Amino acid sequence: MDKLCEFLREKGVSPSIQRLKILRYLKDSENHPTALMIHHEISRDIPTLSKTTIYNTMNLFSEKGIVSELCVGEGEVRYDLNLYPHAHFRCAECGKIYDVKIDPELFKIKKINGNQVVHTAVYFTGKCRECFGKDKENL
Amino acid sequence: MDKLCEFLREKGVSPSIQRLKILRYLKDSENHPTALMIHHEISRDIPTLSKTTIYNTMNLFSEKGIVSELCVGEGEVRYDLNLYPHAHFRCAECGKIYDVKIDPELFKIKKINGNQVVHTAVYFTGKCRECFGKDKENL
DNA sequence: TGACAAGTTTAGAATTATTATTATATTAAA
DNA sequence: TTTAATATAATAATAATTCTAAACTTGTCA
Numbered sequence: 001m002d003k004l005c006e007f008l009r010e011k012g013v014s015p016s017i018q019r020l021k022i023l024r025y026l027k028d029s030e031n032h033p034t035a036l037m038i039h040h041e042i043s044r045d046i047p048t049l050s051k052t053t054i055y056n057t058m059n060l061f062s063e064k065g066i067v068s069e070l071c072v073g074e075g076e077v078r079y080d081l082n083l084y085p086h087a088h089f090r091c092a093e094c095g096k097i098y099d100v101k102i103d104p105e106l107f108k109i110k111k112i113n114g115n116q117v118v119h120t121a122v123y124f125t126g127k128c129r130e131c132f133g134k135d136k137e138n139l
Numbered sequence: 140m141d142k143l144c145e146f147l148r149e150k151g152v153s154p155s156i157q158r159l160k161i162l163r164y165l166k167d168s169e170n171h172p173t174a175l176m177i178h179h180e181i182s183r184d185i186p187t188l189s190k191t192t193i194y195n196t197m198n199l200f201s202e203k204g205i206v207s208e209l210c211v212g213e214g215e216v217r218y219d220l221n222l223y224p225h226a227h228f229r230c231a232e233c234g235k236i237y238d239v240k241i242d243p244e245l246f247k248i249k250k251i252n253g254n255q256v257v258h259t260a261v262y263f264t265g266k267c268r269e270c271f272g273k274d275k276e277n278l
Numbered sequence: 279t280g281a282c283a284a285g286t287t288t289a290g291a292a293t294t295a296t297t298a299t300t301a302t303a304t305t306a307a308a
Numbered sequence: 309t310t311t312a313a314t315a316t317a318a319t320a321a322t323a324a325t326t327c328t329a330a331a332c333t334t335g336t337c338a
Contacts, residue, residue: 016286016333036324050288055325071210075296076324089254100251105242106261112239114268115228122245122261129253155304155315175295189317194296196315214325215295 011064021045022057023066032070032078032088032097072097072123085120091128098128150203160184161196162205171209171217171227171236211236211262224259230267237267 004023008015021042025033033041035054043049058079061067070078072090078097080088085107089098107120143162147154160181164172172180174193182188197218200206209217211229217236219227224246228237246259 014285014334018287034324048288050290051324052289052326053287056287069212071212071214073208073210075210075214075216077214089251089256091254092257098252098254100254102245102248102251106245109241109263112228112241112263113237115230115237115239115263116265116267116271117228117263118231118265120261120263122259124248124251124254124256124259126255126257128255132255153305153314157316173295187317190295191297191318192316198297 008066011066013060013064013066018042018046018049018053019057022054023061026067026079026081032080034076034078036076038079068119068121070097070121070123073125087122087124089124089126089128091131092125093127093131096128096130100124147205150205152199152203152205157181157185157188157192158196158199161193162200165206165218165220171219173215173217175215177218207258207260209236209260209262212264226261226263228263228265228267230270231264232266232270235267235269239263 001020001024004020004027005015008019008023013019022038025038025041029041031037035051035058038058039049039051039054042054058067058069058077061079062069065082067079068082070080070088072078072088074090074095085104087100087102089100090096091098102122106122109120110117140159140163143159143166144154147158147162152158161177164177164180168180170176174190174197177197178188178190178193181193197206197208197216200218201208204221206218207221209219209227211217211227213229213234224243226239226241228239229235230237241261245261248259249256
């Protein structure tokens with residue numbers, strides 16, 4: 001937890017118990033949570049936790065470059081820790097989101113058509129391997 | 140207009156005056172409109188036009204592969220005619236969205252980590268050339 | 279230690295894009 | 309023309325997010 005504290009300070013965010021728990025949840029969770037998923041999980045720990053705090057914190061983290069906001073269709077924002085550049089795959093059937101690796105050259109583009117690039121997002125949609133597996137079982 | 144009619148039929152969509160005008164607007168407009176922008180524009184022509192019709196039509200067009208839904212941050216869906224695969228750049232300052240060309244190899248990926256790809260989206264965000272220009276003028 | 283200022287959290291109201299519902303109108307088929 | 313199917317319209321409902329204002333923490337300095 002001290003490490004997380006230090007990490008936040010480095011990013012210019014003063015640590016609070018809420019922020020630390022949110023950060024820890026993001027580190028542990030593998031599922032690209034929505035704000036409401038984060039709230040649901042952490043309010044078991046901090047029963048007074050408000051949704052506004054989640055939204056405030058996530059916006060702050062986003063500004064400070066700690067997370068990126070994925071918008072992979074579906075009208076809700078999902079959050080992802082900025083560990084290394086990667087792309088995402090969302091299954092249209094089960095809704096699960098996977099991290100996928102692509103040619104890193106794309107993330108190196110800093111200027112395109114004269115516009116200055118700050119952030120690059122790539123996502124694929126389709127049918128995931130698990131949903132394919134289920135189809136076969138049903139034959 | 141007859142061409143548009145034919146085009147819709149080919150895509151399995153029975154044409155109606157609303158659908159045709161929406162399609163024509165998408166062809167003419169250069170600005171990746173939201174559903175509400177489309178409604179605002181076309182209701183000048185068809186004053187009784189309902190928002191529901193826009194949403195229904197856009198969902199239909201999307202299912203039939205006529206348009207894709209861009210979600211470029213900002214919690215609103217924007218629509219884009221599927222003419223050829225391309226990427227998008229959104230300026231964080233002025234909000235404008237540009238079409239940009241990238242290496243077409245990325246759009247050829249049909250399988251990634253065992254998942255079947257149906258659609259690929261790439262978008263950049265940053266500061267556009269126009270907003271850079273404005274800065275210089277103010278020096 | 280105590281008091282103040284700045285920053286954080288909370289709860290609930292407000293906003294906004296989108297979907298659901300249901301009645302009416304239009305089109306296509308028989 | 310009658311009937312069934314499809315499309316549109318108006319309104320209500322939903323749900324994610326932001327706004328607002330009050331209460332709470334924290335760190336700083338006398």
